Amino acid sequence: MPVPFTADDTTRLRDTFDQVVADGATPGGVIAFGTTGANPQFLSVGKVAPECGDVEPDQDTAYDIASLTKVVAVWPLLGQALGAGLLDLDAPIRDFLPPMNSETPSGEATVRQLIAHTSGLRASTRLDHYRGAELPLHELLCREPLEDAPGQHRYINRGYILLGLALAHINDLPLDQLGGALWRTLGMDDTMYGPVARTPQVAPTEQRIPGAPRIWGAPHDDNAGLLGGIAGHAGVFSTPGDLSVYAQRLLAAHADGDDGLGEWLHASLVPQAQIEPGLDRGLSWILAAGGQVAYHHGFTGTSLYLAPRTGRYLVICTNAVYHGSARTKIAPLRALALKRISAT
Numbered sequence: 001m002p003v004p005f006t007a008d009d010t011t012r013l014r015d016t017f018d019q020v021v022a023d024g025a026t027p028g029g030v031i032a033f034g035t036t037g038a039n040p041q042f043l044s045v046g047k048v049a050p051e052c053g054d055v056e057p058d059q060d061t062a063y064d065i066a067s068l069t070k071v072v073a074v075w076p077l078l079g080q081a082l083g084a085g086l087l088d089l090d091a092p093i094r095d096f097l098p099p100m101n102s103e104t105p106s107g108e109a110t111v112r113q114l115i116a117h118t119s120g121l122r123a124s125t126r127l128d129h130y131r132g133a134e135l136p137l138h139e140l141l142c143r144e145p146l147e148d149a150p151g152q153h154r155y156i157n158r159g160y161i162l163l164g165l166a167l168a169h170i171n172d173l174p175l176d177q178l179g180g181a182l183w184r185t186l187g188m189d190d191t192m193y194g195p196v197a198r199t200p201q202v203a204p205t206e207q208r209i210p211g212a213p214r215i216w217g218a219p220h221d222d223n224a225g226l227l228g229g230i231a232g233h234a235g236v237f238s239t240p241g242d243l244s245v246y247a248q249r250l251l252a253a254h255a256d257g258d259d260g261l262g263e264w265l266h267a268s269l270v271p272q273a274q275i276e277p278g279l280d281r282g283l284s285w286i287l288a289a290g291g292q293v294a295y296h297h298g299f300t301g302t303s304l305y306l307a308p309r310t311g312r313y314l315v316i317c318t319n320a321v322y323h324g325s326a327r328t329k330i331a332p333l334r335a336l337a338l339k340r341i342s343a344t
Contacts, residue, residue: 002311025329029318079264164232
């Protein structure tokens with residue numbers, strides 16, 4: 001049976017959220033949490049942003065979820081492709097990309113290594129360095145030399161860019177269309193790749209240059225922006241309501257264990273590499289509490305936590321990059337979220 005969050009959990013989450021907003025970590029945000037089979041609870045704090053006037057964030061406010069794209073878009077689509085026989089986890093990524101006629105050392109990384117951040121590819125990713133190049137992006141990325149021997153964990157965005165390109169190639173459909181079809185099936189009607197319209201229901205992010213327009217409705221991630229907002233590592237916008245639907249669907253599938261999504265989640269919670277003592281990387285997901293909790297963060301100030309054994313989930317949606325470096329101030333909220341969802 002699912003283990004509900006307690007009244008003390010709710011109080012501590014709200015108090016900590018209030019404090020990080022008061023400290024200037026973010027203009028505001030929403031926490032969604034609950035268990036499988038029950039209506040989610042939503043804690044809303046602060047405002048969407050000064051540009052949005054007095055509008056308070058709610059379950060329908062759209063946030064740039066940044067690297068949650070990896071587990072909300074690419075990871076489930078990879079599970080679908082594996083189930084359909086379109087991918088092999090232990091085959092090189094070059095096998096699932098358009099043909100290349102040159103040496104491709106980074107193309108020898110396996111799908112599994114890319115998903116688990118153990119590929120050894122170059123960690124720094126600057127797609128602007130490829131401007132004017134004649135070769136297609138997948139070949140430019142695959143031609144790059146490895147930076148490390150495969151096997152050690154190192155968080156690498158370019159691996160997910162390649163995975164997104166591979167998904168589009170093997171399905172013969174753009175990544176945003178693949179994601180859109182998946183999300184509609186799951187009941188996530190407000191989840192989409194950007195850009196999205198600038199409205200008070202869309203949280204702005206950062207103003208990078210004084211006097212320049214603030215990023216609002218477009219992806220905060222530069223590389224995703226260069227790809228038109230559609231990439232494997234970032235670019236998706238979603239709402240606290242949709243992410244709670246997603247979390248419940250994942251937990252229910254894990255409990256049933258007999259459909260493709262549930263089997264894929266079970267397989268993904270097997271540790272692939274150690275990140276640090278007490279934290280492992282599964283397939284996409286970070287594993288904590290002895291493997292009892294899986295989670296992922298987004299650079300903009302978003303997080304998604306799952307505890308399959310207790311049926312709990314927790315979602316954090318903020319635009320903490322609004323104040324630039326103040327994003328680090330949401331660390332106490334994330335730490336508390338992990339502690340509370342790990343409780344048994």
